[in-house]
Amino acid sequence: MSKTDPGHYFEDFRLGQVLVHATPRTVTAGDVALYTAFYGPRFSLFSSDEVARASGLPAAPVDPLIAFHIVFGKTVPDISLNAVANLGYAEGLFLAPVYPGDTLMAESEVIGLKENSNRKTGVVYVRTTGTNQRGEAVLRYVRWVMVRKRSAEAEVAEQATPKLAEAVAASDLIIPATLDFSKYDYALGGAPHAYEDYEIGEKIDHVDGMAIEEAEHAMATRLWQNTAKVHFNQFERAKDPSGRRLVYGGVVISTAKALSFNGLQNAGLILAINGGRHVSPYFAGATVFAWSEVLDKADLGGGVGALRLRLVATKDRPCDDFPGKDEAGTYNEQVILDFDYWAAVPKRG
Amino acid sequence: MSKTDPGHYFEDFRLGQVLVHATPRTVTAGDVALYTAFYGPRFSLFSSDEVARASGLPAAPVDPLIAFHIVFGKTVPDISLNAVANLGYAEGLFLAPVYPGDTLMAESEVIGLKENSNRKTGVVYVRTTGTNQRGEAVLRYVRWVMVRKRSAEAEVAEQATPKLAEAVAASDLIIPATLDFSKYDYALGGAPHAYEDYEIGEKIDHVDGMAIEEAEHAMATRLWQNTAKVHFNQFERAKDPSGRRLVYGGVVISTAKALSFNGLQNAGLILAINGGRHVSPYFAGATVFAWSEVLDKADLGGGVGALRLRLVATKDRPCDDFPGKDEAGTYNEQVILDFDYWAAVPKRG
Amino acid sequence: MSKTDPGHYFEDFRLGQVLVHATPRTVTAGDVALYTAFYGPRFSLFSSDEVARASGLPAAPVDPLIAFHIVFGKTVPDISLNAVANLGYAEGLFLAPVYPGDTLMAESEVIGLKENSNRKTGVVYVRTTGTNQRGEAVLRYVRWVMVRKRSAEAEVAEQATPKLAEAVAASDLIIPATLDFSKYDYALGGAPHAYEDYEIGEKIDHVDGMAIEEAEHAMATRLWQNTAKVHFNQFERAKDPSGRRLVYGGVVISTAKALSFNGLQNAGLILAINGGRHVSPYFAGATVFAWSEVLDKADLGGGVGALRLRLVATKDRPCDDFPGKDEAGTYNEQVILDFDYWAAVPKRG
Structure with missing residues (x-):
């Protein structure tokens, strides 16, 4: 064996x-x-x-x-x-x-x-x-x-395509049992923005840019004991047209999420992932930028609100004009991530 | 908003x-x-x-x-x-x-x-x-x-330039309340040098050199949640004449301080920062060297002494001749840091 | 002084x-x-x-x-x-x-x-x-x-060459006092392979490849407070024919050991190091591959077995043909490590 x-x-x-x-x-x-x-x-x-x-x-x-x-x-x-x-x-x-x-x-x-x-x-x-x-x-x-x-010849047993929800329903979101934002300190949070301050349809350019080196994404990916060969085996990747190790998509998600602090300072706690697409590959060295759109809002009670957010990340392209898909549904070629999630945010009233 | x-x-x-x-x-x-x-x-x-x-x-x-x-x-x-x-x-x-x-x-x-x-x-x-x-x-x-x-036109309210001490007075230094060096183990410390062994004016070449990579300084700076764009946004920095991300000055201070072990083995505990100047920018890849000068000494009592040290760091230049300022006050072009601090050191007698 | x-x-x-x-x-x-x-x-x-x-x-x-x-x-x-x-x-x-x-x-x-x-x-x-x-x-x-x-002239005091064991005897191996593999979970371990499944002479290609960057080996080596100049002082290393910092051999050992999981999933606990040779230098950027050979086996009792393993690592060369020494005893030029150790492994019966 x-x-x-x-x-x-x-x-x-x-x-x-x-x-x-x-x-x-x-x-x-x-x-x-x-x-x-x-x-x-x-x-x-x-x-x-x-x-x-x-x-x-x-x-x-x-x-x-x-x-x-x-x-x-x-x-x-x-x-x-x-x-x-x-x-x-x-x-x-x-x-x-x-x-x-x-x-x-x-x-x-x-x-x-x-x-x-x-x-x-x-x-x-x-x-x-x-x-x-x-x-x-x-x-x-x-x-x-x-x-x-x-093998292409191999027979495949029973097939089925599952029906998946377009998004997690706000009523299904679970906030940590004892979470209490009634004494939330906005100054220490980094901004005064509460649930009430965000509007559906609002777009936020997160402004900052972050470059990622080969050592950084490789370490980040090994830390999670992720073993996908494309992230580590440079000898093999040298044969790929890119010639480069591919960066784990989760590195892009975490980078964009960290950048989103600048505008979503009090909405760090992800409650649900509605969907996500790694639109195009990201290779080390390029600078990641990001912007967000408020897709939905929900009052979860107890002083906690939820924002449904679309987080878009790009490479080597600032996001002041919120690049995404064009009218034909084609992504801007520098978009690398389109991520849809719910985050908790303190509610003032 | x-x-x-x-x-x-x-x-x-x-x-x-x-x-x-x-x-x-x-x-x-x-x-x-x-x-x-x-x-x-x-x-x-x-x-x-x-x-x-x-x-x-x-x-x-x-x-x-x-x-x-x-x-x-x-x-x-x-x-x-x-x-x-x-x-x-x-x-x-x-x-x-x-x-x-x-x-x-x-x-x-x-x-x-x-x-x-x-x-x-x-x-x-x-x-x-x-x-x-x-x-x-x-x-x-x-x-x-x-x-x-x-805006250049903006009026500025009341102005003032503070009067700052040239150095922290030895009498103002604070050692941790329960610190007791009476059983200090010099062998485990790495050298026999105590307070008594350092002379005012003595210069020490720390000999070793340390190169820093982009990934290293960026991680070190993010760890402290320092957000200064010059350290991270390569896309923007590509427009600078250097074309490079600038390394956070604190990375240079910590690198030079770690190098200073070789000669200041028992003087690791910084008590005060008298002053510091990032003499010229440091970019990743260059090797950092360092030397120190004993500027002053003070017996703090209870078996603890203090050394006032000048720590000078260079890039790609060994420090066996103690490069600093010339007679006209101009720094050697490879000097990147001139840092003045007090450190505690065990006193034998 | x-x-x-x-x-x-x-x-x-x-x-x-x-x-x-x-x-x-x-x-x-x-x-x-x-x-x-x-x-x-x-x-x-x-x-x-x-x-x-x-x-x-x-x-x-x-x-x-x-x-x-x-x-x-x-x-x-x-x-x-x-x-x-x-x-x-x-x-x-x-x-x-x-x-x-x-x-x-x-x-x-x-x-x-x-x-x-x-x-x-x-x-x-x-x-x-x-x-x-x-x-x-x-x-x-x-x-x-x-x-x-x-100085070449310096006289050297008494000389002697110690007689060293070719390998640690199985009877000298020490397993942690309370170690008990009787409830070992092979599914969580990553594979069903137990002591009984390994044969003396068996060779295992660990398949995966891992590239190491300058930042990674330098951080890994500094973490252990290893100060050998060849790993850090790029200014000095630039004068070497390689022009590069040498990677600490321990980085290669740990990389190869981690790669060995793929085939030695339940044999992670090293008990002894019989020998080891850094066959040729490794510089950052190359991809490390590894293979193992089972040299010996020993039942240590109490449901714990030991495998004596030879772990060979290469640079930029997959190990599906188990590269090592040729008949004349000359190593394949891409072999960088030949390491001989004992590891504990759960025994089923």
Whole structure:
């Protein structure tokens, strides 16, 4: 028996199959420090135990994207080692905050399989759940990836394409049980903007730009034990037309999210991921810019509001004119990310 | 109202104005590990809980420069986002040690304003205080920066140039309350040199050289949540004659300080910053060298001495001939830092 | 007296001399996070407190290589600052697990001295012991380095070449006192392979490739407070024919070890280092590949087995044909590491 794990090919998956992913991971203050070093986030809730305690939490939770990256990383060897492309995310819901000391595990259920007409690849849909050491689910999301077949001739078992929600309903959002923004300190948060100050349709240019080096994205991706070869194996990537290692899409998400502080200072706590698309590849060296649009708002009660936000990131292109899709639906060629999420924000009244 | 923070321009500041800076920051063992990875410091007091306990402290405090960088970083969005240049530091005093778990906040008072004759810029002087979660001040320092005006025509309110001490008086130095060097282990410290072994006027070449990569300085600067665009936005910096991101001056200070171990092995604990000048810009790739001069000495009692040290750093130039200013007062063109501080050192007798 | 430490030259060493190395180092969760970011290891025992507890340990120990790098780093200023080459390791034995919070110190005894016939250099053999804050030895190993003489004329005192074991005997291996693999979770470990599944003579291609950047190896090496100039001083290295900083051999060991997960998923816990050779220099940018050979097996009792493994790493060369030495004993020119160690692995029956 070969001891080396070749990953799964499209014909290896079955509808309803449950995969228990390897390598549980204890989250630590070291991860938080590295996350700060990679992206420079400034949201006060994750930066300060004192701010978190004043908000009803026992200590600063880790940025929900840390939990997302860790859980995502665990799925790579089983789901996407032979992937051609990561196609999308949906129905992502953060269910409980994660604190340093918690240990995360991940499981995925195959909820959709669709062979492509060339018979060389197929799309695999999985619903992944991350749980902590108490067995509590901390996040759940769907992603779908295009996976190679080992052989074009291989027969594929039952196929199905799941029906996925266009967005998580505001009524399904879950705020941390004890979260209380009634004493939220806007000065320490970095801006006076509350739920009431954001308008649906409002666009915000986040102004700042952030370059990412090869060492930075590689370290950021290894930290999550993500093993996708495209991020690390330069010898192999030299044969690609780009000649470059591809940057993990999660690095772009976290970079853009950190940039969004400048305009969304008090809306750091992601509650749900409605969808996301890595519009074009990002290679190290280019400067990431970002802008956001308020897509929806919801009063969650108890002084907490939610903003549904579209976060668009570009490479080497400032976002003062909010580049996105043109009227024909074609993306500006410098757009690299189109990400749709819900975030909590304090409500004044 | 725009949600994006444009930072303050010179005409926005008022004498006596107090700015509460955003994003309190809990310091962790993760920050300490990163600090070690960025600079390679070897001072035993910060490296080992056991050494710290043998010195009367409850655990290893973080290098005072970590507290300095965190507090400095907090001030950037409010003070120096529109700065042309960081001109100097004075009257910096470390008031209490910082330990992992402490949460730091920062406030600044505007103590000086001086418009330049071109009316396009002005110099802002602030006294910044960093405090911990118990409201105790942990450090206080003055810095002055040249800040752009939004409009040359703008009238500037009351102006004043503060009178700043040339150096912190030895009698004002504060050593950590329970610090006790009576059992100081010189072998574990790395050298037998005590207070008595240093002579005023003595110069020490620190011999070693350290190159810094783009990824390293960018991570080091993001770790402190310092947002100055010149360090990160390569797209914008490509338009500068250098074409390069500028390295945060604090990276040079920490690099030179870590190099100073070789000769100042037992003098790692900075007590005060008398002054500092970033003589010329440093860009990634060049190798940093450093030398020190003993400017003054003071017996602080209780087995603790203080050395007033001048720390000079260069780029791509060894320091065996102690390069500094020539007789006309012009710096050698490879000098990048001239830093004046007090450090504690064990006294034998 | 010069305050700068010049390091020891060959004629400064004496047989039987004991050197207490400076700068004890408290290991933290920050070091573990950085280790993960540098190498991307996935061995479950070091990644998860829960897995470690299920294996009878109080929490996740740090990878034994972290202890090795820290202890090795401490010896550099005293042993190898003036080294021409790091020649080999032998008789390395891990004696007790290290946990975050432990403080490591190091001492070395000179056990061999052999001047080279050119009289310009000599080989120094030291047995180094790392101890924790309770004075317990956590690892012990022999290494030998070629060290410059200050002067070719200098007389060298008593010389001797120690007799070193070809490998640590299986009966000398020490497993952590409470380690219990009876409930080992192979799914969380990443593969079903147990002691029984490995055959002596079996070769495993680890498939994956990992590029290392200058920033990554420099940070990884500074983290261990290793001060060898060849890794950091680019100004000086520019005069070398390579023009490059040399990567610390320990970076190659840790990279290859992390790659070995793919095939040795449950054999992460190094018990002993039998030998190791840095066959040729590695410079940043090249992609590291690795393969392993099972050299020996030993049932240690209590459900724990040991595999003696040869780990070979290459640069820019996949290892599907297991490159090593040819029949004449000459290494393939892309081989950079030949490392021989014992690792624990769960035994099923």
